[in-house]
Amino acid sequence: MPLLEIRNLTVEFQTASGRFRAVDSMDFEVGTGDMLAIVGESGSGKSVAMLALMGLLPWTATVTADRMAFAGRDLLTISKRERRDIVGKEIAMIFQEPMTSLNPCFTIGFQIQESLRVHLGLDRKERRARALELLREVGIPEPERRLSAFPHQLSGGMSQRAMIAMALACRPKLLIADEPSTALDVTIQAQILDLLVALQRDTGMALVLITHDMGVVAETAERVVVQYAGQQVERQSVYGLFEDPHHPYTAALLAALPERATGRHLPSIPGVVPGQGDRPACCLFNPRCRFATDLCRTVVPPRAGGEFGEALCHYPLDHGRPTGHPDPDGSLAAAPEETNA
Template sequence: MTLLDIRNLTVTFATRRGAFTAVDGVDVAVDRNEVLAIVGESGSGKSVAMLAAMGLLPKTATVTADRMNFDGLDLMALSADRRRRLAGKDMAMIFQEPMTSLNPCFTVGFQIGETLSAHLGLARKARAARVVELLAEVGIPDPARRARAYPHQLSGGMSQRVMIAMALACRPKLLIADEPTTALDVTIQAQILDLLLRLRRENGMGLVLITHDMGVVAETADRVIVQYAGQQVEASPTRALFADPHHPYTAALLAALPERATERRLPAIPGVVPGQFDRPAGCLFSPRCAFAFSACHRIAPRRAGPELGAALCHTPLAAGVPQPGALQEAGA
């Protein structure tokens, strides 16, 4: 059975100048012991989609979905209290900035202990022992001493490991890691990723990895979802996506990898991800797309079949060559 199953997720935020759709019709499915990567530029709605699944969005957000199930539970039907008890225990999240996610006023041991107290009801002595055990598990040396340290006394890599320990405290069934290696040096990045994969194997949990680093995706993920401007533009097994991308945005992301560059200067995607007030008509990627034709600027694309990576494109790429889409065949 699929651990996390979300269909047609939409997240809209109320603003003074009207509603803004940050996530538009996204599907997410994660099995037990599977690594799913969600990639895309900043502003693609990656974090918002997963925060919606966790129930951590502010009151200004409106979340709708055809289906949002976790381990057989309908998340949309659960009470707020039941969602709070689920988040942090069976579903856990490693947030993007460990230095700002940890409370500077309390020791890291106290903060991890709060999770154990709230969800497992452990007594003080049992909590202290479990905190030391968790810090040792994530590779922090001298864990008993580090448990008494404050966040400002730890390096970025240490803080990230503390966040991982906190997320894993209750042995969750699903772990969402939001940019877990941002702002860390390459050596620490590799250690953190190895740690997440090892703990995933040992605990049999599902892992959702939110990232913009395609190199990390290639090394760790079983499947990949590519998002752009809140929309899911492609979804495919990792090996297939790297070998034969079907959406022009995916192809452009892969072309920007240094190991794939054929010129001295790395290729770049012109322009920026559209925001609330500059969203184009038709395909949202059309102003930046090298393969766009007239219909792309006027008509929203339909999703292709799974054999073409479920690409949201009028002309899904096949073996790197744009193919005639349904609109072209109909004379659009």
């Protein structure tokens, strides 16, 4: 039995102009000790899906799923009290921006020790000892002094480490890291990612890494889910994804990586990600896809079946060539645009 199982997860928000589907039919599993990356552009539904799992979405959101279970417990039917017992203890999340996620009114020590008091019932002396142990574990120097520091007194890297310490306080079985290195400089980014990988290896917890950086995916994850405009368009092992991407969007993302670019120009994907009012019919990627045909514009692509069942596409790629395409060379549409590198 997987530690986390999500089937057909959909999240819709009520807006002034109607309902907007931010996550559309997401499916994946995470086993104990797994490292899964969810990758996609900003607005592709990565964070919203995990906030739905945590129960942290506003009242305007409607969450539906065929199944959303953690360690065999149905997260769709449990009470709010039961969810509070799980969230923060067995499932923890590192939020995207530590400078806004940490409470500016309380010290770092208080915020780390709060979950120890609520979930583990430790007394004051035990909480302090555990908080110091956590700060040392995440590499914060002078932990005794940092316990009494407020968030504004820490650097971005230190704040992120404090957030990681808070998330790890109760030794969760599943850790969700929402772009943990986005606001940090390159050196600190590498340190934070190395820290997460080391902690995951040492504790045996499962790790879900949300990112838009394909380089981070290549270095840290074992399996990857690719999101586009709220839809899960591909799911593969990391090696398989980089070696042979099956969805045209994934292939275009990888082709745009500077280290893969050839020639004088950097490839780019023409067009823009669809928003609430301009979502195309059937395949959401069809206006930007070089392999799109009338079938892509009139029939919803299949979600499963055959060798390339993990790709949401009528013509999944096999080493760069569309399978079953009426034109094997894929010349029915323009090639991806190029921009100056």
